Amino acid sequence: MIVPSTAQEIRLASRPKGFPTPENFELAEVEVPTPGDGQLLVRNAVMSVDPYMRGRMNDAKSYVPPFELGEPLDGGAVGEVVASNAEGFAVGDTVLHGLGWREYALLDAAHATKVDPTAAPLGAYLGVLGMPGMTAYAGLVEVAAFKEGDVVFVSGAAGAVGQVAGQIARLKGASRVVGSAGTDTKVEYLVEELGFDAAFNYRNGPVRDQLAKAAPDGIDVYFDNVGGDHLEAALDAFNLYGRAALCGAISVYNDTEPQPGPRNLFLAVGKRLTLRGYLVADHAHLREQFVREVGGWVASGELKYDETITEGGVAKAPEAFLGMLRGENLGKALVTF
Numbered sequence: 323m324i325v326p327s328t329a330q331e332i333r334l335a336s337r338p339k340g341f342p343t344p345e346n347f348e349l350a351e352v353e354v355p356t357p358g359d360g361q362l363l364v365r366n367a368v369m370s371v372d373p374y375m376r377g378r379m380n381d382a383k384s385y386v387p388p389f390e391l392g393e394p395l396d397g398g399a400v401g402e403v404v405a406s407n408a409e410g411f412a413v414g415d416t417v418l419h420g421l422g423w424r425e426y427a428l429l430d431a432a433h434a435t436k437v438d439p440t441a442a443p444l445g446a447y448l449g450v451l452g453m454p455g456m457t458a459y460a461g462l463v464e465v466a467a468f469k470e471g472d473v474v475f476v477s478g479a480a481g482a483v484g485q486v487a488g489q490i491a492r493l494k495g496a497s498r499v500v501g502s503a504g505t506d507t508k509v510e511y512l513v514e515e516l517g518f519d520a521a522f523n524y525r526n527g528p529v530r531d532q533l534a535k536a537a538p539d540g541i542d543v544y545f546d547n548v549g550g551d552h553l554e555a556a557l558d559a560f561n562l563y564g565r566a567a568l569c570g571a572i573s574v575y576n577d578t579e580p581q582p583g584p585r586n587l588f589l590a591v592g593k594r595l596t597l598r599g600y601l602v603a604d605h606a607h608l609r610e611q612f613v614r615e616v617g618g619w620v621a622s623g624e625l626k627y628d629e630t631i632t633e634g635g636v637a638k639a640p641e642a643f644l645g646m647l648r649g650e651n652l653g654k655a656l657v658t659f
Contacts, residue, residue, distance in 0.1 A: 323404050323413060325363070329354050331394040331424035332639050338379055341576040342647070346379065347640040350394075355428045357407040362417070362431055366401035369422030369636070370448040371643040371655045372482070373547075376575045385601055395423040398453060400437060400444045401659075411436070418447050425636050425659060442620070449482050449654030450620055450627040451613070453602060458486035458545075459612045460605035461567035463494075465598050466543045470495035473537055475556060477501075477524075478547030480508035482654035483569060485516060487545045489625045490616070492517050496543075500536045502529065502552060504649045511652065516626060524548075530555040540564075548573045554584045560593050568599040576647070628653030635659045 328351050335348035357363045375397055378389045389395050399422035403415040408431035411417070417434040421427035437447045449455060461483075462468045474491040478484045479501025491499050501512045501521040512521040520536040533541075533555045542564055544556035549571025556566060574581050590597060619625035630651035632642035639657045646655040 325354055325365075325404050325426070327354060328352060329425035330636050332636055333394050334379060334389045334391055337381060337391070338576075340578050342376065342379060342644060344640055344644070349637055352424075354426045357405050357428060360408045360431050362403050362408055362411055362429055362434055363405040364399075364401040364417060364419060364421075364427045364429065364434070365404045366399045366422060366425060366427060366636075366659050367416075368400050368444045368448065368659065369639065369657045370398040370452075371639065371646050371657065372397060372454070373570055373572050373575065373647070375643065376647060396420055397422040398448045399423075399427065400447050401427065403434075406431075416444070418452070422657075423636065423639055445629050445631070445654065445656045446620070446627070448656060449629060450486055450625070451617060454482035454654060455486045455616055456605070456609065456612050457569060457602040458483045459490060459616055460602055460608050461545055461569050461600060462487050462490050462543070464605055464608060465567040465600045466545065466565045467596075468494060468496070468543055471497045472542040473498045473500070473539065473561075474543045474545065475500045475502075475533065475537060475541045475559065476545040476547070477552040477556075478570070478572060479503055479512055479518065479521065480652055481547060482651075484545070484547050485512075485627055485653055486616070486625070488512070488518055489516055489619075491543070491545075493619060493624060498537060498539075500533065500541070502533075502548070508652060511628070515628075524552070528555075530558055533559050543567075545569060546571070550574060550581065554586055557584055557586050557589045557593075557595070560589070560595055563594050563596075565596045566598065568597060572647075630655050632657045 333348045416439045419434045474496045476488045480503040498519045501518045509521040512518040522532040529551045540561040541559045544566040547570045550573035
């Protein structure tokens, strides 16, 4: 296998003020390194762009360090081992790792996980069978303590996490599953393809009013990917002892000024609500259970998923990332090399 002497990567050129622009990214040519002891060189085949990456573009303290100016970004990727200096990994193995945004990744073998390219498409390991799918599973099953018969509302339901969360609720016996999305096409997809009982376009009117119509008997679980007016609407719609899994708040990621919290948060007292934020890394103990259940549903066709794939390699990654932030993706947003 011939490995080139140079390859491309995407670096953070500047920190965005508000919504990111192409100028915040830089395409750089770099030397392809040689693996040292315990290391692998991986030629990336597909990489992920995810909402959480927007927060890492800011120089702010968070649960994960920010991207460094002038350095390559990183994120989930799947690729082929082209050189190995680590026991247990051979040239030709397919691995999942965290150094996307570059054509060739040099990584410690401890940070690589073998995957089977014949068992599922490579993109699935970055989506429905990867971090987004696990995020959906942990948030619904453990954080929101879902139980059979619950009425479930999922915001951003046509995204990588939301599409899985809503279907898990349906497959586990929810009495009603409601989703929100940003286009009429996505709303149709949720109902016609994924089996949601109801869905609405949040651009077509106040979320509070549309949710009340879609869930006339209230909701028991809210899976929050959006925050903002969606969270306020959920607080209004909650039944007694409702539970929210606070997964993300993409509606405020590009704001330049802090937004006020939910104006109706006081409802959490009288309704005895549980609002719990979480990170998927805290729920690694669910991994085997997730693979068994969700993997089984995917294999049987009971759980469907979609992907929005941007072709053209790493140079197209910023375009795919910005499109995802604008909500142009259906399901998981991926870049193929």
